[in-house]
Amino acid sequence: MSSSAVKRDVAAHRIDQFPPPREAEIVFAGRSNVGKSTLINQLTGVRRAGAGLRPARVSQTPGCTQAIYFYPYQSRAWLVDLPGYGYARWPAGVRQRLSQLLDGYFRAARPIVLLVHLVDARWPLQPSDWRLLSWLEHFHYPYLLTLNKCDKLSRSLLLKRQQEIQRDLRGRGIDAKVTALSALRGQGLAEFRSHLRQAVDGFSRPPDGPESGG
Numbered sequence: 777m778s779s780s781a782v783k784r785d786v787a788a789h790r791i792d793q794f795p796p797p798r799e800a801e802i803v804f805a806g807r808s809n810v811g812k813s814t815l816i817n818q819l820t821g822v823r824r825a826g827a828g829l830r831p832a833r834v835s836q837t838p839g840c841t842q843a844i845y846f847y848p849y850q851s852r853a854w855l856v857d858l859p860g861y862g863y864a865r866w867p868a869g870v871r872q873r874l875s876q877l878l879d880g881y882f883r884a885a886r887p888i889v890l891l892v893h894l895v896d897a898r899w900p901l902q903p904s905d906w907r908l909l910s911w912l913e914h915f916h917y918p919y920l921l922t923l924n925k926c927d928k929l930s931r932s933l934l935l936k937r938q939q940e941i942q943r944d945l946r947g948r949g950i951d952a953k954v955t956a957l958s959a960l961r962g963q964g965l966a967e968f969r970s971h972l973r974q975a976v977d978g979f980s981r982p983p984d985g986p987e988s989g990g
Contacts, residue, residue: 783848791880795846797887800853800979802972806894807904808860811924815894815959816855819969820847842874844881853889853976861904882915887982890918890975897923897937897956901944913950920953920971921945927958 786795804812845857858881859874891912895905912919923941926934938954945952955971957964 783851783854785848786846788844788846789842789877791877791884794844794881794884794886795854797884798982799887800889800976801846801856801887802849802853802975803856803858803888803891804894805858805891805908806860806924807896807902810860810894810896811959812857812860812894815892815924815957816847816857818959818962818965819855819972820849842870844877849972850976852981853979856888861908887979888917889979890920890972893919893921894924895921897926897934898928900937901941906948909945909950909952918975920955922968923954923956924959926956927961927963 783795786793788794804816806812842859844859847855847857849855858878893905893908893912895901901909909921921941923934923937929937934956938956941954945954953971955964955968957968959965
C-alpha cells in the first residue's frame with residue numbers, strides 16, 4: 777500500500793486477508809460487549825461514513841464480532857478489533873476458527889505498538905481477564921489496561937475500583953498502566969488518545985519492499 781493510497785476498513789476472516797504489516801497496529805481486546813466497537817467509533821469519528829468507511833459494529837448482543845477488523849487511524853496506523861472473549865455460546869466450529877485466526881494474527885509478527893485491554897469498570901477483573909493479562913506479561917506485549925463504562929460509577933466508586941485493581945495487580949507482581957474512560961460519553965478520551973499517540977510516534981515504518989498480508 778503506497779503512502780498516497782486511501783486506506784479502507786479490512787474485515788479479515790482468514791489470515792491471508794490481513795493488510796500488509798507496514799503500519800503501526802493498536803489492538804483492542806476484551807470480553808464480549810465490553811465496548812470495544814463503541815470506543816473505536818469514538819476514536820475514528822463519525823466522518824467515517826462520509827469517507828466511505830463503515831463504523832465499527834456495535835451490538836447489545838455479545839459475540840457479534842467473528843473476524844479481526846482493521847480500521848484506519850490518523851492515516852498512519854490501524855485500530856485492530858479482536859473478537860471478544862468470554863462468550864460461551866459460539867458453536868465449537870466458530871470457536872475453533874476464531875482461535876486459529878487469533879493465533880495466526882499473533883504469530884505473524886504484526887507491528888503491534890500497543891494492546892488495549894478493555895475491561896468493565898463496574899466489576900473486578902474476571903478469570904478470562906486475568907488469563908489475557910498473564911499472556912500479555914509472558915509475551916511482553918506493550919499494553920494498557922483500560923476501565924470502560926466509568927460513567928456508570930460515581931467518582932468515589934470508580935476510585936475504589938481502580939485501587940482494588942492496582943492492589944490485585946501488585947499482588948500478582950504485575951506493574952501495569954491503568955486508565956479509565958467512558959467510550960459512550962467520551963469521558964477520559966483525551967488522556968487515552970495521548971497514550972495511543974505516544975505508541976504510534978514510537979513506531980518506525982519498515983522500508984518499502986514486497987508486501988504481503990499474512
